[in-house]
Amino acid sequence: xxxxxxxxxxxxxxxxxxxxxxxxxxxxxxxxxxxxxxxxxxxxxxxxxxxxxxxxxxxxxxxxxxxxxxxxxxxxxxxxxxxxxxxxxxxxxxxxxxxxxxxxxxxxxxxxxxxxxxxxxxxxxxxxxxxxxxxxxxxxxxxxxxxxxxxxxxxxxxxxxxxxxxxxxxxxxxxxxxxxxxxxxxxxxxxxxxxxxxxxxxxxxxxxxxxxxxxxxxxxxxxxxxxxxxxxxxxxxxxxxxxxxxxxxxxxxxxxxxxxxxxxxxxxxxxxxxxxxxxxxxxxxxxxxxxxxxxxxxxxxxxxxxxxxxxxxxxxxxxxxxxxxxxxxxxxxxxxxxxxxxxxxxxxxxxxxxxxxxxxxxxxxxxxxxxxxxxxxxxxxxxxxxxxxxxxxxxxxxxxxxxxxxxxxxxxxxxxxxxxxxxxxxxxxxxxxxxxxxxxxxxxxxxxxxxxxxxxxxxxxxxxxxxxxxxxxxxxxxxxxxxxxxxxxxxxxxxxxxxxxxxxxxxxxxxxxxxxxxxxxxxxxxxxxxxxxxxxxxxxxxxxxxxxxxxxxxxxxxxxxxxxxxxxxxxxxxxxxxxxxxxxxxxxxxxxxxxxxxxxxxxxxxxxxxxxxxxxxxxxxxxxxxxxxxxxxxxxxxx
Amino acid sequence: xxxxxxxxxxxxxxxxxxxxxxxxxxxxxxxxxxxxxxxxxxxxxxxxxxxxxxxxxxxxxxxxxxxxxxxxxxxxxxxxxxxxxxxxxxxxxxxxxxxxxxxxxxxxxxxxxxxxxxxxxxxxxxxxxxxxxxxxxxxxxxxxxxxxxxxxxxxxxxxxxxxxxxxxxxx
Numbered sequence: 001x002x003x004x005x006x007x008x009x010x011x012x013x014x015x016x017x018x019x020x021x022x023x024x025x026x027x028x029x030x031x032x033x034x035x036x037x038x039x040x041x042x043x044x045x046x047x048x049x050x051x052x053x054x055x056x057x058x059x060x061x062x063x064x065x066x067x068x069x070x071x072x073x074x075x076x077x078x079x080x081x082x083x084x085x086x087x088x089x090x091x092x093x094x095x096x097x098x099x100x101x102x103x104x105x106x107x108x109x110x111x112x113x114x115x116x117x118x119x120x121x122x123x124x125x126x127x128x129x130x131x132x133x134x135x136x137x138x139x140x141x142x143x144x145x146x147x148x149x150x151x152x153x154x155x156x157x158x159x160x161x162x163x164x165x166x167x168x169x170x171x172x173x174x175x176x177x178x179x180x181x182x183x184x185x186x187x188x189x190x191x192x193x194x195x196x197x198x199x200x201x202x203x204x205x206x207x208x209x210x211x212x213x214x215x216x217x218x219x220x221x222x223x224x225x226x227x228x229x230x231x232x233x234x235x236x237x238x239x240x241x242x243x244x245x246x247x248x249x250x251x252x253x254x255x256x257x258x259x260x261x262x263x264x265x266x267x268x269x270x271x272x273x274x275x276x277x278x279x280x281x282x283x284x285x286x287x288x289x290x291x292x293x294x295x296x297x298x299x300x301x302x303x304x305x306x307x308x309x310x311x312x313x314x315x316x317x318x319x320x321x322x323x324x325x326x327x328x329x330x331x332x333x334x335x336x337x338x339x340x341x342x343x344x345x346x347x348x349x350x351x352x353x354x355x356x357x358x359x360x361x362x363x364x365x366x367x368x369x370x371x372x373x374x375x376x377x378x379x380x381x382x383x384x385x386x387x388x389x390x391x392x393x394x395x396x397x398x399x400x401x402x403x404x405x406x407x408x409x410x411x412x413x414x415x416x417x418x419x420x421x422x423x424x425x426x427x428x429x430x431x432x433x434x435x436x437x438x439x440x441x442x443x444x445x446x447x448x449x450x451x452x453x454x455x456x457x458x459x460x461x462x463x464x465x466x467x468x469x470x471x472x473x474x475x476x477x478x479x480x481x482x483x484x485x486x487x488x489x490x491x492x493x494x495x496x497x498x499x500x501x502x503x504x505x506x507x508x509x510x511x512x513x514x515x516x517x518x519x520x521x522x523x524x525x526x527x528x529x530x531x532x533x534x535x536x537x538x539x540x541x542x543x544x545x546x547x548x549x550x551x552x553x554x555x556x557x558x559x560x561x562x563x564x565x566x567x568x569x570x571x572x573x574x575x576x577x578x579x580x581x582x583x584x585x586x587x588x589x590x591x592x593x594x595x596x597x598x599x600x601x602x603x604x605x606x607x608x609x610x611x612x613x614x615x616x617x618x619x620x621x622x623x624x625x626x627x628x629x630x631x632x633x634x635x636x637x638x639x
Numbered sequence: 640x641x642x643x644x645x646x647x648x649x650x651x652x653x654x655x656x657x658x659x660x661x662x663x664x665x666x667x668x669x670x671x672x673x674x675x676x677x678x679x680x681x682x683x684x685x686x687x688x689x690x691x692x693x694x695x696x697x698x699x700x701x702x703x704x705x706x707x708x709x710x711x712x713x714x715x716x717x718x719x720x721x722x723x724x725x726x727x728x729x730x731x732x733x734x735x736x737x738x739x740x741x742x743x744x745x746x747x748x749x750x751x752x753x754x755x756x757x758x759x760x761x762x763x764x765x766x767x768x769x770x771x772x773x774x775x776x777x778x779x780x781x782x783x784x785x786x787x788x789x790x791x792x793x794x795x796x797x798x799x800x801x802x803x804x805x806x807x808x809x810x
Contacts, residue, residue, distance in 0.1 A: 054763075054781070055763055056660045056768040057781055058760065058763035058767065058781070059760045059762075059763055059766070060760070061742065061757055061759065061760060063780070063781075105752050148807060166720065185699070212806055216790045218790065219791055220790045220791060221790065221791065221793060223793070224791070225734070258699070259787070263793070269783045269785060269786060269787060270783050270784065270785055270788075270789055271778075271780070271781050271782065271783040272777075272778070272780045272781070273780045273781035277781070277782075279781055279782070293803070319737060362670050364786045393793070395776060395777070395793060395794055396774065396775075396777070397775050397777035397778070397780065398777050398778070398785075398789065398790040399789070399790025399791075400790070403790070420698065427790065428780065429775070431780065437771045437772070437774075437775060438739075438740055438742075438771075441736070441739050441771050442736060442740075442755045445735050445739075445754075446732055446744075446747070446754035446755050448754060458719075459717060459724070459732075460661065460717075460719060461660050461661075461710075461713030461714060461716070461717040461719055461731075461735060461803065462659060462661070462662040462709055462710045462712070462713030463662035463709065463710060463713075463804060463805065464662070464713075465661070465662055465713075465735070465802055466661070466662035466663065466770075466774045466797070466802045466803075466804075467662070467804070468799075469771060469774045469775070470776065470797055470802070473771075473774065473775035474775060474776060475779075477783050494709075526748035552664065562705045587762070607789065625806075
């Protein structure tokens with residue numbers, strides 16, 4: 001490694017930047033093949049026990065995705081008032097509490113404007129990008145949901161099938177093999193037989209005889225109630241498909257959580273806490289794979305090591321410069337410049353930080369960017385949230401956060417014109433939508449009406465309070481709709497010219513918006529949710545607003561209007577597209593193996609490689625692509 | 640938090656008052672075997688926020704009506720029929736919120752008349768023992784005492800979760 005003077009004395013076969021889903025899987029595969037690997041991780045180490053993270057979670061006032069993880073202030077006082085200044089942090093991350101906040105609190109620098117303006121093309125611009133990520137050992141997938149859906153065949157062929165966007169440079173047959181590897185690594189609980197109705201609906205298929213590693217996760221009472229209510233329901237096709245009907249049905253969700261012991265981890269106990277943290281690690285997370293990587297004896301991790309430059313000389317990457325940071329006894333931040341060399345380099349720091357480091361390298365001239373696509377096509381599964389009260393108890397706040405969804409609308413000819421979506425069924429009542437059970441409880445204690453459930457302003461106590469809360473909380477449920485966002489070159493990550501972090505590294509600047517294709521998907525998504533609620537006899541409470549702001553407030557970042565109707569867009573936490581893959585080096589950054597077109601010994605991996613985002617939660621496909629990258633790296637090393 | 644031990648009879652009064660205010664059985668709030676001692680923690684925390692004098696006054700108001708039906712006690716101390724609850728009733732609200740949610744919310748009189756400003760989660764055990772999760776026939780998010788697959792079936796009755804329902808049954 002280093003002799004402490006910043007010069008390098010040892011050489012690795014592969015240097016990986018980032019200890020998350022992709023980095024850990026690639027490290028494991030290379031380690032198993034006897035290759036010497038160093039992982040540079042910007043954030044702190046993986047703790048021996050998750051007890052401290054659980055304590056952080058319990059004591060957090062706002063139980064946001066980031067709440068269990070280090071370097072977040074704000075446990076006491078007015079919640080968001082004491083967010084740390086990213087300018088003082090060594091590896092700041094985007095946080096939910098910082099959404100819409102100024103640069104003194106938000107790592108991401110955004111030029112969002114309240115009441116996002118519409119440009120000449122009908123696009124909403126300067127919209128808040130609302131997804132976040134971690135910078136710690138294990139990465140953002142500490143708080144992934146566990147949803148392990150495969151893409152459907154047309155997801156890879158949007159250009160050739162529907163005439164929009166790009167095709168993926170990889171076949172469905174090859175992806176099937178890679179998904180199988182990923183499902184085994186994660187331990188996905190699902191049944192091919194349960195997924196079978198999706199073959200006719202959206203073309204989902206499996207190789208003959210394929211079986212998931214373990215039996216499916218049981219469906220919740222919420223799922224069962226919705227499934228019964230929508231039996232036989234369909235929604236009409238649009239435009240030229242006027243005569244067609246799309247059937248609406250509920251399918252059990254393949255999940256990266258244990259239905260039986262797997263890899264020395266327990267079965268799911270239904271803690272309803274997959275996000276922010278599974279208390280018992282029944283849900284796979286990247287630290288599981290990291291453990292396997294370390295067990296090979298060939299993988300080393302250097303924590304608190306922030307890469308600042310990938311040197312490229314003579315066309316090849318030759319060195320990674322990084323800052324190893326620590327805090328002294330007074331808590332003051334110090335850092336030491338270091339360098340390390342390898343035969344091959346893998347950038348696996350997630351979509352925004354990957355783009356940032358590529359743009360930062362070579363004295364901010366950038367590397368691997370002859371296509372000018374680095375940082376562009378930033379996408380999310382923009383999330384539409386709809387919530388309702390059922391006419392009978394469905395008993396939410398129980399079980400994994402989500403166990404089923406309506407997947408039957410993920411594909412169709414409408415994709416020529418508007419975004420497809422999947423409908424995730426939530427098992428956590430109105431926790432996401434309304435901040436419940438807190439909001440409704442305080443409404444009935446103090447006489448407020450922030451939940452919309454106390455319009456008379458009642459104040460209750462005793463058994464009346466308990467029974468009123470029981471009546472509402474047991475009937476709450478929600479849909480979270482993941483929409484397929486268009487790739488747009490102007491949605492991009494650049495280096496902010498003004499704001500830096502605690503290591504004086506420029507922070508990511510975000511430009512973001514939605515086009516009509518995506519917004520039209522929003523419109524249909526909202527109408528579809530309302531139709532399902534009506535079919536169920538449920539009462540809808542969806543508001544174009546976001547907790548904790550009261551209804552009736554002025555539009556804020558993340559709100560937009562389309563065809564005269566107000567919407568609020570949430571982030572799904574699925575950050576994608578900033579180093580798109582493709583066959584043509586003129587308009588893509590990496591090839592199908594996630595290898596840089598420009599720098600042949602550099603792989604740039606993760607959901608940033610997705611040329612289109614479709615509607616499946618990305619982690620399974622991130623890992624599938626990482627398997628392919630590992631294979632190609634081994635081939636390049638001559639193994 | 641280190642606190643001076645509170646006499647047992649005062650804690651018993653605090654727990655019994657809290658049971659009436661929350662609608663839960665006193666044995667849920669202050670079990671016979673009580674290693675967590677939430678009633679002691681909550682008593683001390685409330686005193687630290689609103690003063691000993693204010694807590695004494697609230698407990699005395701409770702003692703004066705302690706033999707009445709639990710719902711009457713709750714409605715009286717919380718002044719649920721009044722459009723402008725007194726400072727003492729607002730303290731009772733904050734105590735209800737603490738039992739339900741595990742967090743301390745400032746009484747409106749301490750917060751420019753606006754109710755519901757949250758101060759802090761009192762402790763991790765306060766979070767994992769919040770009554771609202773029982774009122775939902777569920778469990779605290781992140782703290783499930785149940786086992787694999789329980790979510791595919793309806794839960795046990797509300798009475799089983801400790802709510803002092805009048806007929807002792809129902810869902």
